[in-house]
Amino acid sequence: xxxxxxxxxxxxxxxxxxxxxxxxxxxxxxxxxxxAFDRPGRALFVDEVRPLPNGWDxxxxxxxxxxxxxxxxxxxxxLSGTGRGVVGFYHSHPDHPAWPSPFDLMMAWPCLSYWxxxxxxxxxxxxxxxxxxxxxxxFVEEEIVLLEE
Amino acid sequence: xxxxxxxxxxxxxxxDKQEKVSVQAKTVGEALDAxxxxxxxxxxxxxxxxxxxxxxxxVYVNEDDARDKQGLATPVKDGDTVxxxxxxxxxxxxxxxxxxxxxxLKRYDRHLILPEVGLEGQKKLKKSAVLCVGAGGLGSPxxxxxxxxxxxxxxxxxxxxxxxxxxxxxILHDTLSVGTSKLASAKKRLLALNPHITVETHEIRxxxxxxxxxxxxxxxxxxxxxxxxxxxxxxxACVLTGKPNAYGSIFRFEGQLSVFAAKDGPCYRCLYPxxxxxxxxxSCAEGGVLGVLPGVIGTMQAVETIKLLLGIGHPLVGRLMLxxxxxxxxxxxxxxxxxxxxxxxxxxxxxxxxxxxxxxxLKEKPVSTIREITVEELKLKLDKKEKFxxxxxxxxxxxxxxxxxxxxxxxxxxxxxxxxxxxxxHVYVVHCRSGARSARAVMLLCEKGFNATNVAGGILAWxxxxxxxxxxx
Numbered sequence: 230x231x232x233x234x235x236x237x238x239x240x241x242x243x244x245x246x247x248x249x250x251x252x253x254x255x256x257x258x259x260x261x262x263x264x265a266f267d268r269p270g271r272a273l274f275v276d277e278v279r280p281l282p283n284g285w286d287x288x289x290x291x292x293x294x295x296x297x298x299x300x301x302x303x304x305x306x307x308l309s310g311t312g313r314g315v316v317g318f319y320h321s322h323p324d325h326p327a328w329p330s331p332f333d334l335m336m337a338w339p340c341l342s343y344w345x346x347x348x349x350x351x352x353x354x355x356x357x358x359x360x361x362x363x364x365x366x367x368f369v370e371e372e373i374v375l376l377e378e
Numbered sequence: 379x380x381x382x383x384x385x386x387x388x389x390x391x392x393x394d395k396q397e398k399v400s401v402q403a404k405t406v407g408e409a410l411d412a413x414x415x416x417x418x419x420x421x422x423x424x425x426x427x428x429x430x431x432x433x434x435x436x437v438y439v440n441e442d443d444a445r446d447k448q449g450l451a452t453p454v455k456d457g458d459t460v461x462x463x464x465x466x467x468x469x470x471x472x473x474x475x476x477x478x479x480x481x482x483l484k485r486y487d488r489h490l491i492l493p494e495v496g497l498e499g500q501k502k503l504k505k506s507a508v509l510c511v512g513a514g515g516l517g518s519p520x521x522x523x524x525x526x527x528x529x530x531x532x533x534x535x536x537x538x539x540x541x542x543x544x545x546x547x548x549i550l551h552d553t554l555s556v557g558t559s560k561l562a563s564a565k566k567r568l569l570a571l572n573p574h575i576t577v578e579t580h581e582i583r584x585x586x587x588x589x590x591x592x593x594x595x596x597x598x599x600x601x602x603x604x605x606x607x608x609x610x611x612x613x614x615a616c617v618l619t620g621k622p623n624a625y626g627s628i629f630r631f632e633g634q635l636s637v638f639a640a641k642d643g644p645c646y647r648c649l650y651p652x653x654x655x656x657x658x659x660x661s662c663a664e665g666g667v668l669g670v671l672p673g674v675i676g677t678m679q680a681v682e683t684i685k686l687l688l689g690i691g692h693p694l695v696g697r698l699m700l701x702x703x704x705x706x707x708x709x710x711x712x713x714x715x716x717x718x719x720x721x722x723x724x725x726x727x728x729x730x731x732x733x734x735x736x737x738x739x740l741k742e743k744p745v746s747t748i749r750e751i752t753v754e755e756l757k758l759k760l761d762k763k764e765k766f767x768x769x770x771x772x773x774x775x776x777x778x779x780x781x782x783x784x785x786x787x788x789x790x791x792x793x794x795x796x797x798x799x800x801x802x803x804h805v806y807v808v809h810c811r812s813g814a815r816s817a818r819a820v821m822l823l824c825e826k827g828f829n830a831t832n833v834a835g836g837i838l839a840w841x842x843x844x845x846x847x848x849x850x851x
Contacts, residue, residue, distance in 0.1 A: 262390065293467065293469035294467060295467040296465075296466035296467070301464065302461055302463045305386055305387065306384075309397055310397070320468060324470075328490070330470055330493070331499065334494075338386075339391075367493055368493055
């Protein structure tokens with residue numbers, strides 16, 4: 230299973246996460262909706278990244294993120310009928326490993342890719358992408374393949 | 379009323395890739411039910427097992443959050459759009475909660491990257507306390523894995539010293555520790571493996587007087603005992619203190635595994651209301667045990683203990699697993715809670731630990747009802763060439779390893795069958811290892827009308843006082 234994106238998009242993801250530090254950064258991954266989105270090991274192509282504000286209250290922004298459902302609904306609506314959609318999300322773990330936390334697992338949706346960036350002291354040091362299993366019990370890591378322009 | 383339900387990208391795969399599903403409904407709840415009727419895989423994604431909307435699901439009617447209106451009872455009318463929008467949230471674990479040092483984070487990395495454990499789970503383990511009853515064959519792998527896994531406080535009850543014959547299976551101890559206390563040896567080994575934990579040693583014989591207070595200090599009790607009185611004591615004390623018992627036992631090539639006394643689960647007494655008659659089931663010292671067997675069973679006890687501490691998976695409650703090393707097979711039996719169980723049933727009669735030696739029949743005094751001679755008297759009889767049959771009721775391998783000259787072998791377990799072949803005209807003098815099994819044999823023979831006498835102290839006393847060249851383990 231792979232998540233493909235142009236190298237410039239990876240730069241956009243890590244850049245947004247670095248500037249959010251010490252808070253968690255988050256945003257949407259957009260692209261064509263694959264034929265068998267729910268199939269474990271499906272490939273995904275991300276062609277656009279949309280950073281969004283972290284909607285969690287100020288008390289815990291350094292270890293939590295929240296995406297405003299209204300903003301999300303707006304983007305879904307905008308892409309309706311185009312064959313493209315919100316195929317995943319990215320967020321950062323400031324000073325923590327790029328592995329999903331139990332809270333990530335509890336809140337995760339099926340099919341989508343969850344791209345997690347580890348930011349240590351303001352610098353992105355690791356990026357890993359994950360897909361939740363349909364039974365909701367764990368995540369499986371997928372390879373991030375960066376395409377040159 | 380016809381309403382459109384709009385699905386987010388993530389859910390379309392479960393609804394034939396449709397963005398929009400039209401249904402007939404009067405409320406949001408009815409609309410969702412109609413949606414699930416058409417696409418049943420959506421249900422598991424959106425509802426929790428008890429039928430409520432999962433926390434990370436937002437439902438909007440046109441522009442408004444259904445939660446701000448009447449929830450699932452919110453009415454809908456022709457042309458309305460019901461919008462299902464994921465609540466997208468997550469994040470790393472709270473840094474302030476992290477009581478794990480950098481060294482610990484590194485050590486437990488393979489746990490931390492399991493979402494089922496993670497930092498929260500690892501901290502749970504660190505805050506947990508497990509009592510291992512026994513630092514022997516089962517206690518060895520159990521305590522080692524619990525220590526390696528980062529269980530913060532590990533208590534061990536034992537009062538034995540390390541014997542050379544322990545080392546074939548008790549991997550907590552080593553050659554250098556022979557003759558020293560098992561607890562000292564265990565503590566040293568566990569702290570060498572993981573210095574981030576605490577090891578509490580209780581050099582006591584677990585008893586009805588001390589078990590309750592001791593068990594109260596721990597979250598899970600792991601029973602690795604080798605005798606019935608202690609096994610019943612551990613069971614009853616677990617039920618009485620409400621602590622789950624990660625139970626394991628071994629015999630020759632076979633092992634048993636279960637979790638007893640968990641909330642709403644059966645206890646050891648539900649499975650075995652009464653112990654076997656004393657002497658019928660030989661201990662490991664008498665019957666032997668495959669050295670790696672406690673490795674298998676003790677490790678499985680560690681698995682169950684860690685699952686109980688983390689609250690993950692399906693603990694082995696209400697199931698008894700039987701392992702056969704020779705067949706390399708596992709069988710699972712269901713164990714039901716017995717409503718009439720004297721300790722965990724509906725009307726328990728045991729409300730405090732009892733006298734377990736008496737319960738297990740170990741206080742019967744066969745000496746008062748059977749004839750007994752000392753090893754010195756036996757030696758005299760042999761020297762005078764008196765006419766009698768010397769009967770050894772130990773197991774064949776014990777007999778092969780060391781015997782009193784002239785003894786014939788009939789293991790205790792076979793005696794009731796083979797008694798018919800014995801001549802009642804003879805006089806029988808019966809011995810075993812220590813005198814306990816032979817006392818049972820003498821009772822059995824006397825009941826059948828034989829003239830039988832027990833050798834007090836068995837071959838151990840013989841080796842001690844008559845023939846020191848004999849090596850009896």
